[in-house]
Amino acid sequence: MSRSPRKHAPIAILLAVFGFGALGGVTFDSLRMVGEPFPGFLVWDNGVLPAIHREAWTGQQAGLPVHGEVLATVDGQPFVDAAALYAHVRSRPVGSPIRYGVHEGDQIVEYEVPTMRFSLADHAGTIGFYLFDALLLMGMGGLAYWLRPDLPAARALALSTVAGGALLTFAVDYNTTARFVLATQLAEIATPVALLNLACVLPVERISSRWRLATLSVLGASLVAARLAAFDTFRSDPALAYEIQMGTYLLIVGALAALLANVVVAMTNAAEADQRRQAAVIASGFLPAFLLPIAMLPGFILLGWGYSWTWMFAALPLAPLAIFHAVTRYDLLASERFARLTAIYTLTSAVAFGLLACAVFAFDQLFRSDDGLSTWFGYFELLVVAALFDPIRQRIQRMIDRAFYRTEVDPVRELERASEALVGLNEPREIQHHVTRQLQRAMALESVEFTRSAPSEGAAYVHPVAFRGESLGWLACGPKRSGAPFSDAERELVGGLARQMALALRQAEAVEALREAQEALLRTERLAAIGEFAGAVAHGIRNSMGSIRMAAEYATLAREEEGAADALASVLVEIDRLDRRIRALLDFSRSYEPDRRSGQLGEALRAVAVELKPHAEAAGVEVLVEPPPAREPAVRFDPSHLEHALIELGGNAIHAMERGGRLVFSLAFAVDGAAIRVRDTGHGIPTTLRERVFEPFYTGRVDGTGIGLASVRRTIEEHAGSIEIEKSDVSGTTFLIRLPVDGIDQSSSSSSSSSSSSSSRRGSRDGGD
Secondary structure, three states: OOOOOHHHHHHHHHHHHHHHHHHHHHHHHHHOOOOOEEOOOOOOOOOEOOOOOOOOOHHHHOOOOOOOOEEEEEOOEEOOOHHHHHHHHHOOOOOOEEEEEEEEOOEEEEEEEEOEEOOHHHHHHOHHHHHHHHHHHHHHHHHHHHHOOOOHHHHHHHHHHHHHHHHHHHHHHHOOOOOOHHHHHHHHHHHHHHHHHHHOOOOOOOOOHHHHHHHHHHHHHHHHHHHHHOOOHHHHOHHHHHHHHHHHHHHHHHHHHHHHHHHHHHHHHOOOHHHHHHHHHHHHHHHHHHHHHHHHHHHHHHHOOOOOHHHHHOOOOHHHHHHHHHHHHHOHHHOHHHHHHHHHHHHHHHHHHHHHHHHHHHHHHHHOOOOOOHHHHHHHHHHHHHHHHHHHHHHHHHHHHHHOOOOOOOHHHHHHHHHHHHOOOOOHHHHHHHHHHHHHHHHOEOOEEEEOOOOOOOOOEEEEEEEOOEEEEEEEEOOEOOOOOOOHHHHHHHHHHHHHHHHHHHHHHHHHHHHHHHHHHHHHHHHHHHHHHHHHHHHHHHHHHHHHHHHHHHHHHHOOOHHHHHHHHHHHHHHHHHHHHHHHHHHHHOOOOOOOEEEOHHHHHHHHHHHHHHHHHHOOEEEEEOOOOOOOOEEEEOHHHHHHHHHHHHHHHHHHOOOOEEEEEEEEEEOOEEEEEEEEOOOOOOHHHHOOOOOOOOOOOOOOOOOHHHHHHHHHHHOOOEEEEEEEEOOEEEEEEEEEHHHEEOOOOOOOOOOOOHHHOOOOOOOOO
16 A cells, blocks of 8 residues: 555656756757847748747748648748758848748749848747746646655646646747657647646546546557657648647647636535635636637637737746645645745755855955965865854754754664664564654654554555565554655655564564463463362362261251251351362363353343342342343353353452442443453452452452452453453452454354353352452
8 A cells, every 4th residue: 555656756757857858958959049040930840831920020021821831942942841941041141032932722822031030039939938838837747746746636737747848848849940850749649648637636536547547548549659650741741740730739628628627617516625725726827828728729720710829828827826826825735834844944044054154254254364374274264164164054954954844864774773672672562652653753754653454545655564475554654744755765764664563563473472372381280280189189078078968967857956957057058168169179170162152142141140139139239231232243152151250250249349339241342352341339459469360379358269260261261252350440340351253153143042040050159259
């Protein structure tokens, strides 16, 4: 999900070098015409007379047609090319009349046009205006790509403005030196395709990138193939070449109309108010800039209107100006903060540099000497300036950088720091916190988040965290505080930290798994020892208990005194209690596999509440079961063992509420499993005991054995679940039991068979321990 624009960078660099290089070369060639003799009109290299002129030119005053007519002869000689015509003009004095034969229908009509000198005003009023518009468009394209190379709208804007600027640039070459005829024709094809692409995404994306790429690729390939097939007509059939070019310009008109339509529709129908405001600002520049060519080009081509094409582009500068205003004022391309901070940053740096330069100049004026030692003093002065002023300049520059969140990222140094820190971290949360904090600090980001699921589209840059092809999550980087786009060095840093984070997380998981395996082994060994001990103790005690019980029963039947009968009954009760504890000890030491079956936890909780009710009423405790969800999914569990664990847990809670209270069972379901909460209103568990309450034979009660909660945890873990103390204070304690997601049977909703009779449980529970 990484939204890196690096794959577009080579194309962007190539377009920039080619576009601005061509603009510079064509501008230089066109300026060489200034002050030179001039025919009084412009002409293509194949003799076509274009509609680019000024009314003061001698060609216009002589009535020379400039509506795509073809020049046939020059002073009675066949027309060869533009270079030969200019050479012929320069061989004659300025003002000399030259006869031109022009194809008009089936005949050649002659015109006599005096030569003239091409002035700077002539350049600025025609081809210079084209070059100025081209510079504005290419500059806007470069700015858009620099601000947000990761946004499709910014890339489409850059591509369309560069294509339009290249078309205007090569149009000048087409009418002067004709060095780039093929490049001009390719620019004529690229411009409508790029404009259609822009119309699909600005200011609101209308078509998905996949469909856009497929459709425009087919259209572009078709236009290129058709234009290359007709390339030789440029010289072999100039009239046909002119008609083909006019057809291409009609495509450009259609693309401009589509772009305007999308902008106008977004003004009223965009989902967000910011988008509607952006569309309104763009429309304020696009409408006057593009309405003229949209109206005038079809009139010129289809209706034969006559005028200079220069006038069609008179309002074209309004388009890039509107885009720039929308960027800086209404956050178009989500870059308003970057553009604003960049302008202030540049101004502040310039002021600081100016003040420092004034200080250096004052130092120079105070200490410079005009005697013979001035040369040596100059060397000394350079040393002083280097020693004093340059550190000051560096410190001031660092202060300005910090104030505007400008950062210089050194990926190697940051990765070394991360490696040193991550070696000592074994907890996943600590690893995540360290990596996100280091990224946020190093790159001056507004936020950094590690998420297991795919992050939202609000993140400025997202990089996957994966180990050997297995996805562990995502690093979602928020926008930079300066508003600047992410550089290649910053993306490399995010990728490197993501790889180190993945390795550290895997190591932490391995350490945790090893720790759990060690604890499980110790627990198994401990239980084995307990089992041997419990078996031996139980065998001896239960034999004696059997004899005692038989004697007590016999004495109860034989004696009639009421006091003696009550005492013997108490002996029997205590013997039963001791027998239950011995059986609990044996159960805890004996391994077993739960017999899990599909049932509903809600019914199991209600059965537990019924079992606990007599003991709870005797203690003044109210037992409640909160209603489970309306559509309770079936869960696979062992009814006898799970209810036994819940009764043990509830019995402990009742014992903790010495003056009465409330015991509440609740049930909830989530994507990752079921959650059972057991809440009481007792005095709470002391902080010093919370870490050890689940350990075997550890108890805080005088009459406890330390087996109850240990057996509860063991039962839950053998259901692949977990139990923890969610809350414990003076207002009561809440135990949280979780059953994993693989224990939920979503396909089943049958009635539970979980409630089993109290006689099937392993002894009744009267309070636990």
